[in-house]
Amino acid sequence: MSNPQRRLDLEEIGNVSIAKFVDKKILDETNIQIIGNQLFGLVDEDERKKIVLDFTNVEYLSSAALGKLITMDKKVKAAKGKLRLCCIRPEIYEVFEITRLNKIFDIRGTQEQALEGF
Amino acid sequence: MGPIGLLLSRVLRSLFPKAHPGVMSSPEQFEVVIPSDTSAGQAVQERIVSRLEELEFSSRDVFGMRLALEEALVNAIKHGNRMDPDKTVRVEWAISSDFVRVVIEDQGPGFQPDDVPDPTMEENLERPCGRGIMLMRAFMSHVEYQGRGNILVLEKRRASA
Numbered sequence: 223m224s225n226p227q228r229r230l231d232l233e234e235i236g237n238v239s240i241a242k243f244v245d246k247k248i249l250d251e252t253n254i255q256i257i258g259n260q261l262f263g264l265v266d267e268d269e270r271k272k273i274v275l276d277f278t279n280v281e282y283l284s285s286a287a288l289g290k291l292i293t294m295d296k297k298v299k300a301a302k303g304k305l306r307l308c309c310i311r312p313e314i315y316e317v318f319e320i321t322r323l324n325k326i327f328d329i330r331g332t333q334e335q336a337l338e339g340f
Numbered sequence: 341m342g343p344i345g346l347l348l349s350r351v352l353r354s355l356f357p358k359a360h361p362g363v364m365s366s367p368e369q370f371e372v373v374i375p376s377d378t379s380a381g382q383a384v385q386e387r388i389v390s391r392l393e394e395l396e397f398s399s400r401d402v403f404g405m406r407l408a409l410e411e412a413l414v415n416a417i418k419h420g421n422r423m424d425p426d427k428t429v430r431v432e433w434a435i436s437s438d439f440v441r442v443v444i445e446d447q448g449p450g451f452q453p454d455d456v457p458d459p460t461m462e463e464n465l466e467r468p469c470g471r472g473i474m475l476m477r478a479f480m481s482h483v484e485y486q487g488r489g490n491i492l493v494l495e496k497r498r499a500s501a
Contacts, residue, residue, distance in 0.1 A: 249382070249406075249410050250378055250379070250382055250410075251378050251414065251418070252378070252379075281403075282403070282406060282407065282410075284407065284410045284411060284414070284472070284475075285411055285469075285470075285471035285472040285474075285475055286414065286472075288468075288471055289468030289469055289471075290468070292466055292467070292468045293468050295466075296466065313399075313400060313403045317407070317475065320474065320475060320478045321459060321460060321471045321474060321475070322459075322460040322465060323465070325465065326465055326466065
């Protein structure tokens with residue numbers, strides 16, 4: 223557990239970083255903590271400004287994971303960067319709708335749409 | 341299959357029209373007591389959810405149940421028992437072919453669910469906490485806190501196809 227493998231697959235397209243979640247389930251405190259730290263590292267350590275989070279693999283996500291995404295969004299905004307989310311399956315999108323977080327996140331359908339005009 | 345076999349299967353089908361593994365006359369009931377450890381919570385969650393999958397509950401029902409259990413167990417372990425290794429969480433559940441009821445009881449001080457700020461209010465939207473209860477309410481048929489707020493009842497009726 224102290225040596226967590228990467229939980230985000232990173233790809234650079236132009237000046238945009240695409241971070242794809244590796245896990246199917248973003249549940250459980252320890253797991254979410256690790257994923258959160260790797261997300262924050264993209265802004266705090268790597269100083270990336272344009273980030274797309276790709277949810278293709280994600281089948282489950284809890285409110286604790288939403289908390290990390292909110293903190294991530296704030297960090298990116300504070301660094302004058304931009305964050306977009308894409309490839310969210312319908313059940314997960316419903317979670318964003320119920321919590322009204324679809325209002326604060328910039329959510330796009332596909333990776334191509336997320337990269338458009340970014 | 342010969343004519344007699346065919347007749348026999350027809351008679352059996354008319355006697356037991358819904359005879360498939362998903363149909364039970366009385367609900368299955370279980371109870372476990374787990375330590376204040378989220379991985380133990382995950383194991384119970386997995387046990388309940390895989391039973392719903394076997395009973396062919398819809399993927400949305402299964403999704404909602406997993407999410408509600410995750411939120412409920414994390415709340416009980418983290419906020420209720422505050423990860424205290426001397427405290428435990430009791431989980432009791434009953435599953436029938438169209439209904440699930442889960443009772444989760446922690447040994448914490450309890451809380452007033454009405455005191456939790458509404459996370460969908462504009463001023464709270466960016467707060468990273470407080471969405472668990474709301475998600476449980478959205479995905480379950482019924483959610484109720486009992487006792488001093490340390491007992492949670494989750495009920496889910498199978499969604500009609």
